[in-house]
Amino acid sequence: MNQPLSVSTLGAQAVDVDIRSVDLSYGTNHVLKGIDLHIRPGEFFAFLGPSGCGKTTLLRLIAGFNRADGGEVLVGGREVSHLPPWKRDVGMVFQSYALWPHMSVKRNVAFGLEERKVPRAEIERRVAAALELVGLAHLADRRPSQLSGGQQQRVAVARTIAIEPKVLLLDEPLSNLDAKMRVQVRRELRDLQQRLGLTTIFVTHDQEEANTICDRIAVMNDGAVQQVGSPMELYEKPANLFVASFLGTANIVPGRVIEEGGARLFEIDAGVRLPIPAHVTVLEGAKLVFRPQHASLGADGARDVSLPGTVLHSEFLGSTVRYGVKVGSAEVSIDVPFQSGEAIHKPGAAVEVGLSLNSAVWLAS
Amino acid sequence: MADATTAGRAHAPSGPFRHFMTSATPGQLALALAITVFLALFLIIPVGTVIYVAFTEKGTGTFTLVNFVDFARTDLFIRSFWNSVYVSAMSVVLASIFALPLAYITTRFDFRGAMLIQTLGFLPLIMPPFVGAVAMLLLFGRNGTVNLLLNDWFGFRIPFMEGLNGVIFVQAVHYFPFILINLSAALRNIDRAMEEAAQNLGCSGFRLFRRIVFPLAMPGYIAGASLVFVKVFDDLATPLLLNVKDMLAPQAYLRVTSIGIADPMGYVISVVLIVMSILAMWVSARAMRGKDYATVQRGGGGLARRQMRPWESVAAYAAVFLILLLVLAPHIGLLLLSFATIWSFSPLPDGFTLAHYGRVFGESFVYVKNTLIYASLAGLIDVVLGTAIAYLVLRTKLIGRQWLDWAATAALAIPGVVLGIGYLRTFYGVQLPDGTPLATLWIVIVLALAIRRLPYALRACYAALQQISVSLEEAAENLGATKVRTVRRIVLPLMAGGILAGFVTSFATAAVELSATLMLVQSNADAPLAYGLYVFMQSAAGRGPGAALGVIAVLLVALCTFASHLIIEKSQKAKGAGH
Numbered sequence: 001m002n003q004p005l006s007v008s009t010l011g012a013q014a015v016d017v018d019i020r021s022v023d024l025s026y027g028t029n030h031v032l033k034g035i036d037l038h039i040r041p042g043e044f045f046a047f048l049g050p051s052g053c054g055k056t057t058l059l060r061l062i063a064g065f066n067r068a069d070g071g072e073v074l075v076g077g078r079e080v081s082h083l084p085p086w087k088r089d090v091g092m093v094f095q096s097y098a099l100w101p102h103m104s105v106k107r108n109v110a111f112g113l114e115e116r117k118v119p120r121a122e123i124e125r126r127v128a129a130a131l132e133l134v135g136l137a138h139l140a141d142r143r144p145s146q147l148s149g150g151q152q153q154r155v156a157v158a159r160t161i162a163i164e165p166k167v168l169l170l171d172e173p174l175s176n177l178d179a180k181m182r183v184q185v186r187r188e189l190r191d192l193q194q195r196l197g198l199t200t201i202f203v204t205h206d207q208e209e210a211n212t213i214c215d216r217i218a219v220m221n222d223g224a225v226q227q228v229g230s231p232m233e234l235y236e237k238p239a240n241l242f243v244a245s246f247l248g249t250a251n252i253v254p255g256r257v258i259e260e261g262g263a264r265l266f267e268i269d270a271g272v273r274l275p276i277p278a279h280v281t282v283l284e285g286a287k288l289v290f291r292p293q294h295a296s297l298g299a300d301g302a303r304d305v306s307l308p309g310t311v312l313h314s315e316f317l318g319s320t321v322r323y324g325v326k327v328g329s330a331e332v333s334i335d336v337p338f339q340s341g342e343a344i345h346k347p348g349a350a351v352e353v354g355l356s357l358n359s360a361v362w363l364a365s
Numbered sequence: 366m367a368d369a370t371t372a373g374r375a376h377a378p379s380g381p382f383r384h385f386m387t388s389a390t391p392g393q394l395a396l397a398l399a400i401t402v403f404l405a406l407f408l409i410i411p412v413g414t415v416i417y418v419a420f421t422e423k424g425t426g427t428f429t430l431v432n433f434v435d436f437a438r439t440d441l442f443i444r445s446f447w448n449s450v451y452v453s454a455m456s457v458v459l460a461s462i463f464a465l466p467l468a469y470i471t472t473r474f475d476f477r478g479a480m481l482i483q484t485l486g487f488l489p490l491i492m493p494p495f496v497g498a499v500a501m502l503l504l505f506g507r508n509g510t511v512n513l514l515l516n517d518w519f520g521f522r523i524p525f526m527e528g529l530n531g532v533i534f535v536q537a538v539h540y541f542p543f544i545l546i547n548l549s550a551a552l553r554n555i556d557r558a559m560e561e562a563a564q565n566l567g568c569s570g571f572r573l574f575r576r577i578v579f580p581l582a583m584p585g586y587i588a589g590a591s592l593v594f595v596k597v598f599d600d601l602a603t604p605l606l607l608n609v610k611d612m613l614a615p616q617a618y619l620r621v622t623s624i625g626i627a628d629p630m631g632y633v634i635s636v637v638l639i640v641m642s643i644l645a646m647w648v649s650a651r652a653m654r655g656k657d658y659a660t661v662q663r664g665g666g667g668l669a670r671r672q673m674r675p676w677e678s679v680a681a682y683a684a685v686f687l688i689l690l691l692v693l694a695p696h697i698g699l700l701l702l703s704f705a706t707i708w709s710f711s712p713l714p715d716g717f718t719l720a721h722y723g724r725v726f727g728e729s730f731v732y733v734k735n736t737l738i739y740a741s742l743a744g745l746i747d748v749v750l751g752t753a754i755a756y757l758v759l760r761t762k763l764i765g766r767q768w769l770d771w772a773a774t775a776a777l778a779i780p781g782v783v784l785g786i787g788y789l790r791t792f793y794g795v796q797l798p799d800g801t802p803l804a805t806l807w808i809v810i811v812l813a814l815a816i817r818r819l820p821y822a823l824r825a826c827y828a829a830l831q832q833i834s835v836s837l838e839e840a841a842e843n844l845g846a847t848k849v850r851t852v853r854r855i856v857l858p859l860m861a862g863g864i865l866a867g868f869v870t871s872f873a874t875a876a877v878e879l880s881a882t883l884m885l886v887q888s889n890a891d892a893p894l895a896y897g898l899y900v901f902m903q904s905a906a907g908r909g910p911g912a913a914l915g916v917i918a919v920l921l922v923a924l925c926t927f928a929s930h931l932i933i934e935k936s937q938k939a940k941g942a943g944h
Contacts, residue, residue, distance in 0.1 A: 063561075063565055064564075064565075065561055065564075084564070084569060085561070085564040085565055085569075086564045086565070086566075086567045086568055086569040087567075088565075090565070091565065091566075092561075092562070092565045094558040094561065094562055095558070096556055096558050097558075098556060098558035098559050098561065098562035099562075100559060100562075100563075100577060100580075100581070101581070102580045102581060102583075111563065111566055111568070111576075112566030112567055112568075115563075115566055115567035115568045115572070116567055159562075159566070160565075160566075163566055163567065
């Protein structure tokens with residue numbers, strides 16, 4: 001224990017978090033519905049979802065501030081559900097930072113160590129190390145109110161990692177920062193987590209935040225986990241319509257499956273149809289889902305199928321032009337890379353919509 | 366933007382846009398001048414006179430400290446001083462014992478009736494403490510209900526009301542709401558994440574309370590405690606009615622009324638009272654400075670309320686019930702007394718009658734009428750002054766405008782008895798054409814009440830104006846409204862709720878004020894309710910009608926407060942959820 005907070009000691013201790021069929025209701029309000037998740041040792045994991053989806057409730061449940069009606073939570077293989085918050089050793093950084101205004105930065109950071117009856121000299125050293133780690137050693141004697149939002153956030157992180165928690169919980173840690181700071185701080189968080197190798201759970205409603213710093217994401221909605229996977233997997237292979245539309249823009253086109261000459265076709269409208277690849281299963285009532293950049297306008301040979309459409313409107317976005325195009329009775333968005341000198345299609349123009357089937361999926365719900 | 370950054374601070378909006386109006390209009394100047402004259406005449410000069418007399422030799426007017434030496438050499442005064450300090454400090458302690466459990470239980474636990482407790486907690490404030498004193502004597506005195514029962518059952522008595530104990534007990538019961546209000550607010554303003562962060566780092570139970578909750582609530586507690594200290598230190602009527610004369614405020618009163626307004630001792634005591642007030646306020650300001658611990662932030666919502674375990678629940682309800690019974694005892698006693706035929710040496714009255722009410726409505730209705738007139742006028746003066754001062758301070762660049770605010774607020778530090786003495790000394794020499802001294806006119810009572818209550822009304826008006834974005838006024842001016850029209854059509858309507866709140870505070874507290882009026886009332890025909898009560902309560906035979914009058918006073922103030930509360934609610938709703 002000579003070198004606390006170093007990469008080697010903490011990295012070796014990284015533990016997993018196992019959430020097994022956790023249920024929670026407030027009265028008739030079913031907030032968490034049978035959540036099953038496994039967070040690997042040393043992983044940077046995100047709970048992502050709209051407000052009210054239960055992500056913060058789940059995080060607070062791991063910290064011990066909520067009690068589940070059923071199921072269990074294991075940290076490093078040890079069941080913690082019955083433990084009060086102060087016996088769990090999971091460090092939490094609060095959305096509001098919750099720095100105590102009546103204590104200096106140093107005293108704030110020392111607090112958890114004092115509660116653990118760590119010897120004084122050891123406290124001094126570990127506080128200094130934690131503040132050093134977040135680059136705030138020079139502000140140790142300030143009061144929290146004298147710090148900027150970004151600095152307060154770093155103090156909150158230092159205060160939490162000083163106790164060398166088994167797991168680090170971050171509750172929307174970037175939401176009280178301005179847009180510019182957010183980008184910087186999220187890099188710092190990622191960097192810190194990598195150096196410590198600390199199992200970290202991050203709660204956010206912002207998919208960009210989750211995508212940029214997390215190894216894996218659990219997308220949540222309505223008290224249930226919708227899909228777990230790496231940012232790329234979730235984007236490319238969404239498991240359902242919610243995940244598809246929550247992560248980035250998606251075109252969702254209704255239609256029906258028909259058979260013609262032994263081949264399966266997806267008919268959007270009378271006469272507007274495309275072939276379904278052989279290996280794809282399409283359930284009853286499934287909808288065609290594709291990203292705006294996976295379609296093209298005009299004669300682009302690279303696309304697998306082409307459908308007739310009419311331009312409704314266009315938005316110039318800089319590197320791309322986003323068209324609203326009517327295909328059959330559906331309206332889809334299509335991003336076309338902008339090249340200077342190229343004319344933009346006028347509303348009302350008849351166009352060919354090209355689609356690559358590789359990147360299209362059919363989702364029933 | 367200028368508005369957003371300055372909200373909550375005590376200086377005018379600054380920024381590039383405000384530089385256009387550095388010069389004040391003639392109307393604003395005239396207004397400022399009028400307020401200055403009013404404050405000078407009715408606050409600064411009378412108080413200045415008191416201080417001047419205390420430091421000058423009688424007759425010659427040369428500076429001297431001999432009056433203070435006399436004060437320090439007189440055993441009675443020194444004893445009175447320490448008695449006052451002791452009684453005030455013990456009242457704070459006892460009031461804290463009442464307030465702490467109530468504040469803690471209602472803010473930290475899921476407690477049925479938390480609202481009710483917070484509301485009932487205010488009740489003692491709307492009755493003058495000395496009125497309760499009589500009822501407390503009957504309930505807790507040597508031969509009061511409690512001691513009679515104790516003696517019958519267990520053979521001993523508890524000296525609740527003996528000597529200084531009585532003053533402490535009555536004052537603590539009366540003033541504990543100040544601590545309750547401040548402490549509850551402080552506890553509620555602590556973000557639950559503050560507590561959760563500590564738990565997350567391994568802290569719980571009593572350590573959590575000691576290291577996090579208590580320090581964060583401390584400034585609020587100190588604010589309430591120092592207010593109680595000052596109020597008790599300055600109170601005149603309660604010790605007098607309980608026949609405790611060796612305290613400072615009663616001594617000042619007795620010197621002036623028995624020896625005369627020329628005797629310097631009354632003035633010396635007044636200066637001591639002022640100094641103690643300022644000291645207590647300084648302590649409070651120091652405690653609050655740089656410690657704005659209102660920490661509720663985004664996503665927060667006060668300390669987490671916990672479910673209580675069954676035995677905790679029972680203990681909590683028992684504690685709350687006992688405390689409420691105790692602090693409401695004066696009201697209960699007063700009600701019983703007002704219906705009692707004879708109540709002496711028995712736990713409960715011998716019989717019940719409506720005769721006292723009959724007598725009060727017959728003979729003493731003049732007191733009620735006077736009170737309504739005085740308190741309304743005082744409240745009116747206060748909100749007019751309060752609104753004007755708030756406007757000048759927040760919306761103009763008038764040089765020295767802050768001084769108006771400070772001068773008006775300084776009235777907080779002036780005990781009623783001091784203001785009364787100052788008025789007597791200053792205005793007794795001023796005579797009307799027909800030869801009657803100015804000090805004997807009833808309007809002087811109104812002015813004293815108005816000055817005493819001005820700080821409270823001013824803060825209400827100030828807060829109301831602060832909440833109005835300057836851009837609302839700029840929009841009106843942009844559309845062609847002059848400054849005066851803007852104030853009338855935009856500012857005043859938006860401030861209405863705050864102004865009304867200020868009026869009610871002034872009215873309700875002025876209606877039960879006695880310290881200053883006791884010095885200034887010259888005839889029964891001019892006396893307000895509180896004075897009438899005081900006269901009634903001094904004789905055993907007057908207690909019944911006095912109690913009836915007391916009940917009427919409580920109902921009057923409660924009704925007015927409730928009515929205005931409804932009006933404020935309604936106007937807030939009409940304005941929408943924006944404010």
